Amino acid sequence: MSQLIVEGLRKKYKSRTVVQDISLQLNSGEVVGLLGPNGAGKTTLLQVLACALPPCQGRLLLNDTAPWALSAAALRQLRGSLFLAPQVPPLPPRQRVVTSVLAGRLPAMGLLHSLRSLFYPADIPAAYDALDRFDLAEKLFERVDRLSGGERQRVGLARTLLAPAKLWLIDEPLSALDPARARQALETLLDAARDRQATVVATLHQVDMALAHFPRIIGLRDGALVFDLPAQAVSREVPAQLYDQYEHELRGEVPANAEVNYPDRPEPAPAVMHCR
Ligand SMILES: Nc1ncnc2c1ncn2[C@@H]1O[C@H](COP(=O)(O)OP(=O)(O)OP(=O)(O)O)[C@@H](O)[C@H]1O
Numbered sequence: 001m002s003q004l005i006v007e008g009l010r011k012k013y014k015s016r017t018v019v020q021d022i023s024l025q026l027n028s029g030e031v032v033g034l035l036g037p038n039g040a041g042k043t044t045l046l047q048v049l050a051c052a053l054p055p056c057q058g059r060l061l062l063n064d065t066a067p068w069a070l071s072a073a074a075l076r077q078l079r080g081s082l083f084l085a086p087q088v089p090p091l092p093p094r095q096r097v098v099t100s101v102l103a104g105r106l107p108a109m110g111l112l113h114s115l116r117s118l119f120y121p122a123d124i125p126a127a128y129d130a131l132d133r134f135d136l137a138e139k140l141f142e143r144v145d146r147l148s149g150g151e152r153q154r155v156g157l158a159r160t161l162l163a164p165a166k167l168w169l170i171d172e173p174l175s176a177l178d179p180a181r182a183r184q185a186l187e188t189l190l191d192a193a194r195d196r197q198a199t200v201v202a203t204l205h206q207v208d209m210a211l212a213h214f215p216r217i218i219g220l221r222d223g224a225l226v227f228d229l230p231a232q233a234v235s236r237e238v239p240a241q242l243y244d245q246y247e248h249e250l251r252g253e254v255p256a257n258a259e260v261n262y263p264d265r266p267e268p269a270p271a272v273m274h275c276r
């Protein structure tokens with residue numbers, strides 16, 4: 001099970017607030033698409049949810065545990081139970097694809113085991129199966145720097161399937177994929193998540209894909225939660241305005257569809273945590 005509770009979450013870089021007053025709850029097995037324009041704070045929010053960055057204020061609970069109250073060892077263990085897939089997977093250029101895919105298991109492994117697995121890939125059939133699901137099985141022993149950008153991104157996604165995590169935080173999984181590959185990759189990922197009852201938060205810019213594949217959609221703008229709705233309740237104009245307003249602001253105009261009302265944002269919870 002992987003339940004996530006966030007209350008009044010705020011994150012600053014220096015004095016600039018980039019995530020503000022976010023409150024939400026994700027139950028085990030929930031699958032959420034996170035939309036928002038460039039710079040809205042999506043990646044930052046994922047990093048805070050992944051316990052990679054401490055929040056400056058607010059409460060984060062993973063399975064009823066407050067990560068930043070844990071000892072360093074317990075925090076490491078908790079991080080091993082979730083998987084953060086960055087938009088550009090950090091794949092060492094000369095590494096073989098098989099090793100890169102199996103690295104999905106590293107966060108859940110001890111140090112010695114991890115080091116050994118980098119030199120002696122242990123579960124080649126599992127890596128092959130994961131790659132096969134993204135149509136990349138023939139690249140198993142290819143060097144990562146000989147792949148195209150879209151192939152590299154799919155290697156990063158195959159890596160997610162190897163992770164034993166129950167919480168997947170996936171940053172822009174489709175940004176380098178052509179439309180057909182994007183649909184196939186998203187279906188593969190979400191099928192795998194459903195099989196394992198993993199909780200998923202994925203950021204993406206493909207609004208139609210998000211509405212078609214994610215049961216719940218969250219919109220973020222200027223670091224704040226603007227809407228949090230079941231996909232079937234999201235009319236086309238809601239996400240459109242999320243992006244549109246920026247174009248109007250740049251032109252110094254009032255948005256034509258300014259009457260679109262977003263649902264009320266939740267009241268921020270009392271702050272219980274402060275920046276370290
Ligand atoms: N390490 C950092 N130090 C300072 N500011 C940062 C840092 N990382 C991100 N920011 C700023 O925080 C804001 C939110 O960035 P973030 O990467 O979370 O946006 P995003 O919604 O993921 O955007 P995109 O769609 O372009 O990926 C941006 O204005 C960015 O410049």
Ligand SMILES: [Mg+2]
Pocket residue numbers: 042043044171
């Ligand atoms: Mg981002």
